[in-house]
Amino acid sequence: MLLHSSADAARATEASAIDGHATVVWDVGIDRRPIAVINSRLLLSTSPSVGDNLSISRGFPITWQASGSVLYVDTASVALSVSSWTDHPPPGPVTVSKTWHSLPFERMLLSVSCLAKSEFCMSAYLRVCLLGALAPMPALRVVLPSSWNAPGLRPLNPSQTSAVEYALTHPLTLIQGPASA
Numbered sequence: 633m634l635l636h637s638s639a640d641a642a643r644a645t646e647a648s649a650i651d652g653h654a655t656v657v658w659d660v661g662i663d664r665r666p667i668a669v670i671n672s673r674l675l676l677s678t679s680p681s682v683g684d685n686l687s688i689s690r691g692f693p694i695t696w697q698a699s700g701s702v703l704y705v706d707t708a709s710v711a712l713s714v715s716s717w718t719d720h721p722p723p724g725p726v727t728v729s730k731t732w733h734s735l736p737f738e739r740m741l742l743s744v745s746c747l748a749k750s751e752f753c754m755s756a757y758l759r760v761c762l763l764g765a766l767a768p769m770p771a772l773r774v775v776l777p778s779s780w781n782a783p784g785l786r787p788l789n790p791s792q793t794s795a796v797e798y799a800l801t802h803p804l805t806l807i808q809g810p811a812s813a
Contacts, residue, residue: 654728656688658721666714667703675728680710685731688712690722699731761804771801 654672661667668688680686680702689697698717702710746753753759776797780788788796799805 653725654688656721656726661703661713665700666698666717668698668700668712668714670710670712670726670728671708672710672728675710676705676708678730680705680730686710686712686728687731688726688728690724690726696722757803770803772803774800776800 654670654675657669657671659667659669670686670688675686682702682704684702685699686702687697687699696718698714698721700712700714700716703713704711751759780793780796795805795807799807
């Protein structure tokens, strides 16, 4: 249910990201595919990422359209590798919209259903924790060293030291972030 709600929210967010006044400069990639360099403040405000799918169109009703995936994003434009289009683009502003794809949510749903159905895919404790049940997390009794310094390596900063100590004293720990932060 939660994954379906997340998917619906993502679909609504991406569907609302439409700009009817974007300008396009055309180029050709090394694979001879057309590249649309799109200038759109509204599109940039949605934080597009490399690999996102976009569609561009002209006219109402639509008289021309194309779609493709984002090649790069800079401070002023988004480059789109066009994979399909109808005829050559007419001059003038275009409408740009993000194309929602459900594949990431389908993969999450499949993963969670596999976890829920197979009791042998991981330990019972991990399974309970990952599926959202409240499980007591008892601290493990471990004798921690007085120093975390290792020969040839920089000393750990306070945040890294805290993360290592927590990981060694708890049965399940997620450490996220760059190693040097």
